[in-house]
Amino acid sequence: MTHLPTTFRALHQGWSLTAAELAADAPDGVASVLAGGIPAAVPGEAHLDLHREGLIDEPFDGDNEAAQQWIGDTSWRFATTFEWQPGDAARHDLVALGLDTVASVELNGVELGRTENMFRSFRWDARGALREGDNSLAVTFAAPVPEALARAERDGVLPSTNHHEYNQLRKMACSFGWDWGIDVAGAGIWKPIGLDSWSGVRVVSVRPLVDVVAASDGSQEGVLTTHVEIERDGGAAAGDVPVRVLLTDPEGRSTEADGVVPAGETTAVVTVRVPDVRLWWPLGHGDQPLYGVEVSASNGTDVAEWAGRVGFRTVELDTTPDDSGAPFLLKVNGETVLVRGANWIPDHAFLTKVDRGRYARRVDDALEANVNLLRVWGGGIYESDDLYDLADEHGLLMWQDFPFACAAYSEDEPMRAEVEAEARENVTRLSPHPSLVIWNGNNENTWGSVDWGWAGRLGGRAWGDLYYRELLPGVLAELDPTRPYSPASPYSFGDYRHPNDERYGTMHIWDVWNREDYSVYARYRPRFLSEFGFQGPPAWSTLTRVVHDEPLDPFGHQMLVHQKAHLGNAKLERGWQGHLPDPATIEDWHWTTQLNQAHAVRFGIEHVRSLTPHNTGAIMWQLNDNWPVVSWAAVDHDEHRKPLWHALRAAYAPRLATFRPRASEAARAAAWEGLEPAPDTVALVVVNDTGERLAGTWTVTREALDGSVLAKATVEVDAPARGAATVTVPAEVVTFDDAAAEVLVATADDPESGVATALRHGAEVVDQRLDPNPLRIESSPAPGGCELRLTATSLARDIFCPVDVVDPAARVDVGLVTLRAGQSVTLRITSPGGDPEEFAAAVRTANDLLGGVSAAG
Structure with missing residues (x-):
């Protein structure tokens, strides 16, 4: 558009x-x-x-x-x-x-x-x-x-x-x-x-702003307020210029309204009212009806036109203080949206290489991973209308940063004038898109002004705060007051609060990755987590296409060229300690670091989602890459879905069950007033990000790795719509007798519940007594590729088939699956030329890192 x-x-x-x-x-x-x-x-x-x-x-x-x-x-x-x-x-x-x-x-x-x-x-x-x-x-x-x-x-x-x-x-x-x-x-x-x-008149810009109001009969009425700016050529168009707005609903019915740009002026405002309007909803909340908007301006001889689309919805951001601080509640049509997000960077280092098809594939990556919001990060660009069009059509919410990131910026001229000009143009350009639900002033600059030692380096100069507190919100108030604005990410929505205070607004967590074990995520209780993540390498074929060290080594010269984080590969090594065994080969290093990335991010997401409704969203860093690199991305530059992507899909499922450490009632009663008691038991937390209540019984078992049941209980779960339920599991079930050889399992008794089985392992992989060869694999040709039928003879943890090692063009539909003894899964692989037996031989599990050969061997 x-x-x-x-x-x-x-x-x-x-x-x-x-x-x-x-x-x-x-x-x-x-x-x-x-x-x-x-x-x-x-x-x-x-x-x-x-x-x-x-x-x-x-x-x-x-x-x-x-x-x-x-x-x-x-x-x-x-x-x-x-x-x-x-x-x-x-x-x-x-x-x-x-x-x-x-x-x-x-x-x-x-x-x-x-x-x-x-x-x-x-x-x-x-x-x-x-x-x-x-x-x-x-x-x-x-x-x-x-x-x-x-x-x-x-x-x-x-x-x-x-x-x-x-x-x-x-x-x-x-x-x-x-x-x-x-x-x-x-x-x-x-x-x-x-x-x-052109002659006569041209349309300079159109801002079709929407609202939804209650009609006298109780129905919803859409209000389209179209701001039209024109330019005259100085000739015959010097007088009044009639303006017409044509609104077409999804069924093809049209409504017109007329206005005029008076002589000597350049703008007109035309309002169209839509009775019984169909609302545009985010993914998972409803449909996404789009209304066509056509604008024409004419001097009687020449006609200038503009065409676009809108969706009728309201958006608000609630940061009203509460007993725990201040939330970050994003509401669409009055409903709170629990954000399951991913940060977005430019999808190619060379922007002109990103076409609509590539945007569409990334949107598919997001949607299929259960992501409902993309945050366009401030070190990139004001994103393309192609991306926003796709988001509009699918109900994918968009958060757009203004392009300021991790730095101080001059407030002097001519930069100030340029910032205002770009903001005015892009706020206007993106105003039709219903998917755009929030503007954000900067990425980490406000935080940096406090914590990164800027004061001594600025020498009294301004650092850009004028943009985030005055200029940008002023432009939005003038041009598009229909969307909320946040001055920064992270931001605590208070002048005397630390910008990255977990109790208020948005938070970034980067001590995990930089220096802490990923289990430290559990120490935080953020109201909204807008950045966090953990690194892992791209797919093997992506990495080896550009890294040619002989022998291939994590600390080889070219490998480190494709690892831009400070001490990145050393941090990867530190990160798997205590979780996974030290890898014996470069292939094992690759699998270990990819797997640990997936474990780390899934752990973080499940933790913050278990805090619902105290926490209302998470935006992981990051969905995509802009070149072949070791990074935080879930989808690499060659468009391979890493193990992290599959972990993301599971952790962001609309309905999620997870075991979490919690304080028992006895521990809470014994705690000092005002202090959070230490966890002394394990609870089953069920998060229900759907519009329907989720109630029923669950079976919780403690099982040996061979599948034998050691303890069992039935619990009642009642999770409200857009909410969560926390149920303490009896101690005799959750207390491990032999942690290295046992696992907790929770399954909804209703097979139609839409909630995947929750697992809690008694020990980390490095300490588990897993069978290094827990699978039987049957391979067979299938149209367009092949199928692998995998059956577990013992607990098979984190099954993944890196299909690109056989065929860089291959894709697989399922990944990072854990099977208990006797369970099976079928992997469907798209690869017209790939040998099924080679794909079978490529299958990896967490088990095989403990010794032995690959699962297929």
């Missing part, structure tokens, strides 16, 4: 790329080739053009990142020629929807403008520079790395978390590298560029 007018003519052909000023360390021979220019794709990026023409190797491969740093130190010039005839239009504007980043734009040698913000578009009156016939257009970009450094030297260095001064530019922060991202700061025309030739 990119709103390009029908009068827009894209100028995307015939571009060439040259170096306006080549970096001193550019490779030999590059200068002579670039002097004559190489073909360039528009929209596109310099790195991609250089690779396409064979001047650089694949940027993601090996250690090419270091060898290609000269690209970010080079000034690049994109140029083309095009033929133009005046025609009948009164105005001819050159429009650039996205230039990355500091650029000058020349038409036939006339400078039309200069830019320094990749997050906004630009429009210039080109009539004085256009020529009938052939025309030349050139965009020259300043080298981003030296430009950022020069501004820091000129204006003063501001604290950040990067080796580049990324916070000096309005450029995607993670293009300069991150603790999961490659450093490929470059330049390019990353969105469409072209001529808009």
Whole structure:
């Protein structure tokens, strides 16, 4: 839903790329080739053009990142020629929807403008520079790395978390590298560029804001308030301009309303009321009906048009203080949404490589993992309408950060003006999308201002707080007051509260991963957890496609190029201690670290969800990768679903059962007033994130690894809709006699309950007496691939088939399954050319880390 007018003519052909000023360390021979220019794709990026023409190797491969740093130190010039005839239009504007980043734009040698913000578009009156016939257009970009450094030297260095001064530019922060991202700061025309030739009037912008109100008869009435801004060409359209809004419901019925932009003014507001409106709901709460909106403005001769979609719903954020602090309650249509979220980063380091199809696959990854909200992180971009369109259609909620991350930002001009311009444009652009339910001012900057030692480094300079407390909320109050706003993440919604206080608002937990065992998640009681996560490597085929160390080693040179976190692989090693045995081979290292990532994040999610309704959401870090890398992602850059993804799907199930340590009534009675008693028993917690009450009996057993029942009890569970129930399990059931050889099992007696069996192992894998070969595997061909039928002869923990080791294009439908003795599961593998026996041989379990050979062996 990119709103390009029908009068827009894209100028995307015939571009060439040259170096306006080549970096001193550019490779030999590059200068002579670039002097004559190489073909360039528009929209596109310099790195991609250089690779396409064979001047650089694949940027993601090996250690090419270091060898290609000269690209970010080079000034690049994109140029083309095009033929133009005046025609009948009164105005001819050159429009650039996205230039990355500091650029000058020349038409036939006339400078039309200069830019320094990749997050906004630009429009210039080109009539004085256009020529009938052939025309030349050139965009020259300043080298981003030296430009950022020069501004820091000129204006003063501001604290950040990067080796580049990324916070000096309005450029995607993670293009300069991150603790999961490659450093490929470059330049390019990353969105469409072209001529808009128009007459009379054009639609500058449309903000179709929705509300839902109660009608006199008690029904729900939708209210569409459409704010239309126009521009006149200065000719016949100088008078009143009629505006029409046509609203079409999902069944194709239309309603019209008219307005007018009076002479001398540029805006009109047109209201359409919809009786018995169909509400748009988040996933799991209802349907997602979308209403078409068409806007036309006419001077009687010329007609300008805009088209989009809206969904009628209300959104509010409740942070009213309560006895435990202050919650973070996101409500849609008055219903609290328990957030099962994932953080989103740009899905490719080169943004022009992300098309609608790739967005659609990531949305499928989110939805199939039971994710109901994506948080667009502030070190990336204002995300594409393609992503938002898909979210609108599926009921996937969207949280959009303004692009500020982990740094202080200048509040001086011209940066302040650029921030306001980008905010106005993007708030307007994204306003139609019902999936967008919250704007957030920054990622960790407010926290950083308190805890990261900024005061001594700022020297009295401002750090950006004006944006988060005044400018951005002011823009939203003016342009889109229908959505809530949070100044930061984390944020405690109080001037004298620590920004990352678990009792208030949103919290990030990063001591786990950085220095603590993942069991430390259980010490926290956050009201809303908007960032937390644990690392693991990508799929084996993704890793070995780009890492070529001989022999392959966790601390090999190229491996560490693809591990951006400080001491990342050492932290991976520390992280599995006490949970999994030390791996004996690089293949075992890969499986161990992937498995430990899955265990850590699942543990954290189950803990915070068990705190419902004290806790109202979790947003794990992160759904996706922007290149092949060891990272926190659930889906790697080559689009393989890691074991973490399967753990996520289980932990985010709408109905979840989990065993959690809890204090008994006796312990609570004996505790000092005001103090939280220590857990002394185990409870079954059932979380019910559905609209229907969940009530019934559950069978809880303590079993040996061979499946024999050692103790048994029946408990009553009554979990309200959008709530949870906590039931203490009798001590004789939950008390292990031989922890290394026993497991707790809880199963709903109603097979239609939709709740997966809960397991609590008596010991960590490293201490369990698991059979290293607990499976019988039968393989057979199937249409489009094969099937593996797995049957457990003893407890088989965390079964996973890394199908990509056989065929990098293969996919499997089920993963990270634990089977008790006698249970079976069928894995369906898509791979037209894969050998079923090879897939069978690839199956891994947690058991096999304890010794022996692979399960199939």
